[in-house]
Amino acid sequence: MDVPLEETPVYKVKSYKSDLKPIWCPGCGDFSVLSAIMRALTELQLPPHQVSLVSGIGCSSRLPAYSTLYGFHSVHGRALPVASGLKLSRPDLTVLAVGGDGDGFSIGGNHFIHACRRNVDMTYIVMDNSVYGMTKGQASPTTDPEWPGSKLTPDGPGVAAFKPLEMALSAGATFIARAFSGDPLEVARQICEGIQHPGFSFVHVLSPCVTYRPEQKTWRERVHEGFPEPTDDRREAFLRLLDDDAFSTGILYKGRTGAFQPHAEATTRAVALGDQFVI
Amino acid sequence: MAHTSVSIALTGSGGAGVMTAGQSLLDAAAKAGFYGLMGRTLGPQIRGGESAALLRLGTHPVQGTDDGYDIIVAFDWGNFARFHDEMPLNPGSVVIADPHNGAVPDVLAPSNPHVVMVPFHDLAKGIQGGRVNMVGLGLIAALIGLDQAFLIERLSRQLAGKGAEALAASKAGLEAGAGAAAAITGVAPLSAPDPARGERWSLTGNEAAGLGAIQGGVRFCAAYPITPATDVLEWLAPNLPKVGGMLVQCEDELASINMLLGASFGGTPSVTATSGPGLALMTESLGLAVASETPLVVVNVQRGGPSTGIPTKSEQSDLNIAVHGLHGDAPHVVTAPLSIGDCLFTTQWSVYLAESLQTPVIVLSDQVLGQSRAIIDRPADIAFIGRRRVPETLDASYRRYELTADGISPMALPGMEGASYTAEGLEHNPFGHPSTQTNFHEEQLAKRRRKVEGFDYGDPWAMTAGDPDADIVVLTWGSSTEPAREAMERVRAEGRRVRLVAARLIAPVPVDRLTAALEGARHVVVVEQNHSGQYCNLLRAHMDLPGTVHPLHRPGPLPLRPGEIVDHLRGL
Ligand SMILES: Cc1ncc(C[n+]2csc(CCOP(=O)(O)OP(=O)(O)O)c2C)c(N)n1
Numbered sequence: 001m002d003v004p005l006e007e008t009p010v011y012k013v014k015s016y017k018s019d020l021k022p023i024w025c026p027g028c029g030d031f032s033v034l035s036a037i038m039r040a041l042t043e044l045q046l047p048p049h050q051v052s053l054v055s056g057i058g059c060s061s062r063l064p065a066y067s068t069l070y071g072f073h074s075v076h077g078r079a080l081p082v083a084s085g086l087k088l089s090r091p092d093l094t095v096l097a098v099g100g101d102g103d104g105f106s107i108g109g110n111h112f113i114h115a116c117r118r119n120v121d122m123t124y125i126v127m128d129n130s131v132y133g134m135t136k137g138q139a140s141p142t143t144d145p146e147w148p149g150s151k152l153t154p155d156g157p158g159v160a161a162f163k164p165l166e167m168a169l170s171a172g173a174t175f176i177a178r179a180f181s182g183d184p185l186e187v188a189r190q191i192c193e194g195i196q197h198p199g200f201s202f203v204h205v206l207s208p209c210v211t212y213r214p215e216q217k218t219w220r221e222r223v224h225e226g227f228p229e230p231t232d233d234r235r236e237a238f239l240r241l242l243d244d245d246a247f248s249t250g251i252l253y254k255g256r257t258g259a260f261q262p263h264a265e266a267t268t269r270a271v272a273l274g275d276q277f278v279i
Numbered sequence: 280m281a282h283t284s285v286s287i288a289l290t291g292s293g294g295a296g297v298m299t300a301g302q303s304l305l306d307a308a309a310k311a312g313f314y315g316l317m318g319r320t321l322g323p324q325i326r327g328g329e330s331a332a333l334l335r336l337g338t339h340p341v342q343g344t345d346d347g348y349d350i351i352v353a354f355d356w357g358n359f360a361r362f363h364d365e366m367p368l369n370p371g372s373v374v375i376a377d378p379h380n381g382a383v384p385d386v387l388a389p390s391n392p393h394v395v396m397v398p399f400h401d402l403a404k405g406i407q408g409g410r411v412n413m414v415g416l417g418l419i420a421a422l423i424g425l426d427q428a429f430l431i432e433r434l435s436r437q438l439a440g441k442g443a444e445a446l447a448a449s450k451a452g453l454e455a456g457a458g459a460a461a462a463i464t465g466v467a468p469l470s471a472p473d474p475a476r477g478e479r480w481s482l483t484g485n486e487a488a489g490l491g492a493i494q495g496g497v498r499f500c501a502a503y504p505i506t507p508a509t510d511v512l513e514w515l516a517p518n519l520p521k522v523g524g525m526l527v528q529c530e531d532e533l534a535s536i537n538m539l540l541g542a543s544f545g546g547t548p549s550v551t552a553t554s555g556p557g558l559a560l561m562t563e564s565l566g567l568a569v570a571s572e573t574p575l576v577v578v579n580v581q582r583g584g585p586s587t588g589i590p591t592k593s594e595q596s597d598l599n600i601a602v603h604g605l606h607g608d609a610p611h612v613v614t615a616p617l618s619i620g621d622c623l624f625t626t627q628w629s630v631y632l633a634e635s636l637q638t639p640v641i642v643l644s645d646q647v648l649g650q651s652r653a654i655i656d657r658p659a660d661i662a663f664i665g666r667r668r669v670p671e672t673l674d675a676s677y678r679r680y681e682l683t684a685d686g687i688s689p690m691a692l693p694g695m696e697g698a699s700y701t702a703e704g705l706e707h708n709p710f711g712h713p714s715t716q717t718n719f720h721e722e723q724l725a726k727r728r729r730k731v732e733g734f735d736y737g738d739p740w741a742m743t744a745g746d747p748d749a750d751i752v753v754l755t756w757g758s759s760t761e762p763a764r765e766a767m768e769r770v771r772a773e774g775r776r777v778r779l780v781a782a783r784l785i786a787p788v789p790v791d792r793l794t795a796a797l798e799g800a801r802h803v804v805v806v807e808q809n810h811s812g813q814y815c816n817l818l819r820a821h822m823d824l825p826g827t828v829h830p831l832h833r834p835g836p837l838p839l840r841p842g843e844i845v846d847h848l849r850g851l
């Protein structure tokens with residue numbers, strides 16, 4: 001890990017864990033992501049009450065309630081704007097947004113693009129299982145076009161899979177990484193770095209759905225460290241993505257554009273604003 | 280005989296400068312001590328094309344339009360026929376046009392106006408750098424008895440930096456216009472304004488809404504532009520930073536409303552402004568605001584609907600979506616400003632309601648209120664400032680959605696140690712933990728309803744006027760209030776007894792207060808500007824209105840005129 005654990009940490013992993021028992025299926029990849037988030041926060045020794053965790057709707061979006069953070073379980077696809085509004089108005093907080101691939105790339109796809117461009121200082125963790133888990137197994141934007149597993153699209157969705165990393169890079173994200181939930185230390189490392197990165201950080205986690213995509217058990221064999229070191233060169237990052245088989249892990253890209261954070265000191269009392277209307 | 284109010288329309292195609300002239304006339308009249316109102320109407324072109332500045336000046340506060348215009352000044356006729364219905368003529372009106380532009384359009388003939396030809400273009404051409412709109416201004420000022428000195432003062436400020444020639448040309452234009460006015464007879468001037476007067480303001484309803492939001496405590500706005508709400512945002516953008524706040528332009532209204540949820544969850548009172556199409560997109564997350572009990576205010580500046588409808592014209596047809604548009608049983612608050620100036624009060628009060636009740640409030644303004652400019656007395660200070668109930672003790676016993684007597688639960692804010700919780704759109708128990716249990720659903724539904732319906736909204740719920748014991752009641756809401764009030768005054772001047780009840784609080788329907796306000800009514804005339812009588816239907820769903828109910832409604836795009844209501848009242 002890049003960030004050394006303090007000698008006597010004030011916050012332990014359990015400081016971030018609520019008493020609620022996750023509703024996830026045993027073996028769901030999201031368990032590891034939850035632990036990785038706790039681990040990253042422990043590494044950074046962030047006080048739980050100063051961290052906020054926003055989600056949309058889906059199995060993965062149930063995550064905030066399993067934490068002792070200030071959570072917001074919003075509606076399907078809207079985690080990013082909720083998180084952006086919170087961070088912009090409360091820059092003192094550490095803000096994380098989490099959700100699934102349907103939530104983030106389908107119904108929330110427009111927000112994903114604009115969050116990448118807006119570059120608000122927050123970390124977005126997508127638990128991608130290439131399926132809609134919560135609604136019992138339909139194709140998502142990252143599903144293989146030939147996947148025949150859904151009653152909605154028995155011949156496969158027939159649509160080329162969405163490429164989240166390419167999209168993020170094109171849209172202007174300044175921190176882009178991918179990890180596999182089966183390697184929670186790597187997930188935690190990326191989240192740590194993402195939190196410390198000044199701007200929008202996108203951590204794409206391949207997080208298997210054991211129930212509707214049992215074949216994803218083979219992901220463990222398929223993932224490989226494709227991005228050993230981040231580049232700050234967009235051209236190089238695009239080239240890496242052209243060679244990507246969707247299973248390369250590591251931090252792909254770290255840009256240097258400053259975060260978007262409008263800030264103004266109050267110079268006027270609200271009631272004085274009426275003076276401009278005096279004739 | 281002098282008038283207490285005069286209505287003037289200045290029309291011409293792009294380049295004639297009717298808007299500048301109208302604005303200068305309003306400003307000068309305000310300086311001279313008159314009250315006034317200016318609306319504008321534009322042809323379908325995005326830029327240029329014909330337009331008209333629509334003014335009403337008076338010795339008393341005027342925040343609504345008259346039945347028609349007393350003076351129409353047409354620098355050219357352009358496509359006048361396409362929007363002449365927005366400029367009906369009062370009896371005895373005068374139409375002043377340039378002979379070079381041919382005869383007065385036939386559409387005006389039925390009103391039988393007094394037509395005067397004034398060669399605006401020739402007069403302007405005779406002046407170095409002369410412009411027709413200055414000639415028109417000089418003429419109008421002379422006709423209505425407005426001292427030219429006030430116009431010159433305005434113009435010297437406007438033209439400061441443009442050189443002495445520009446001002447000289449404008450002055451010469453005013454003189455030429457005044458000269459032409461000398462030949463026009465039969466136009467009564469305005470009475471002299473009251474010399475004793477306090478501070479006056481000049482503002483639009485959209486600016487007033489912005490100010491009300493900030494005065495109520497708003498420090499965050501996220502929004503997507505839409506006519507006719509954009510001016511609220513354009514006013515907020517430079518003014519929020521002055522008080523330490525910010526405006527963020529979003530990718531769409533889904534983002535705007537959800538950014539508001541995030542900001543408000545963080546403790547910052549938040550507002551957005553939109554119009555029908557945007558409100559429709561926001562409804563899912565308004566439901567989230569209800570369920571998660573997150574306060575926020577949406578100023579919905581209504582325009583003609585449905586769909587893209589008539590973006591530039593007013594209508595009160597979003598009441599249904601504002602009240603009923605959310606899925607599930609989702610009690611929330613809907614308010615409506617009663618005049619241009621009241622956009623300030625109602626928006627500020629709405630911020631206070633949202634923060635007090637931890638619920639979304641939709642403010643139903645509209646294009647006529649939002650985009651017209653009025654000269655008003657300095658508004659009284661408003662005591663309503665948003666204050667959120669926060670927990671007193673922060674420990675593990677904290678319940679975000681605690682069942683309290685008044686239904687309002689203390690709301691912890693991120694950063695408060697020991698009281699963290701997850702704001703929840705899933706049904707939940709008092710801790711906020713998701714649950715499908717029957718008792719939790721019932722309790723939370725009841726609690727959310729209790730807080731909104733049991734709240735003491737106080738006197739601001741409505742404005743009442745007229746004869747308190749009259750058996751004819753004009754019941755109205757929002758922008759229909761001014762025409763209704765004027766209609767009531769006209770009928771009272773004829774010796775009839777009438778009272779007015781204008782509701783600021785639309786939802787929850789304040790049944791007890793309405794029942795008290797309508798007591799003894801034999802005729803209830805429900806006035807509003809939409810096709811289906813949405814307010815009347817809402818009331819009938821909630822209560823039995825006394826006496827005979829007379830729904831009086833029609834859609835936009837034309838503004839409601841007092842005369843239409845007078846006709847109805849006379850028939851009772
Ligand atoms: C507006 C709206 N449309 C549809 C749904 C139904 N819905 C709930 S979750 C979900 C998809 C979840 O998939 P994903 O985001 O990939 O998360 P996962 O469950 O796989 O973790 C859908 C379609 C909803 N809640 N809201």
Ligand code: SF4
Pocket residue numbers: 023024025027028029030059060129133134208209210211212
């Ligand atoms: S359905 Fe899939 S994604 Fe949802 S909890 Fe079960 S394994 Fe996880």
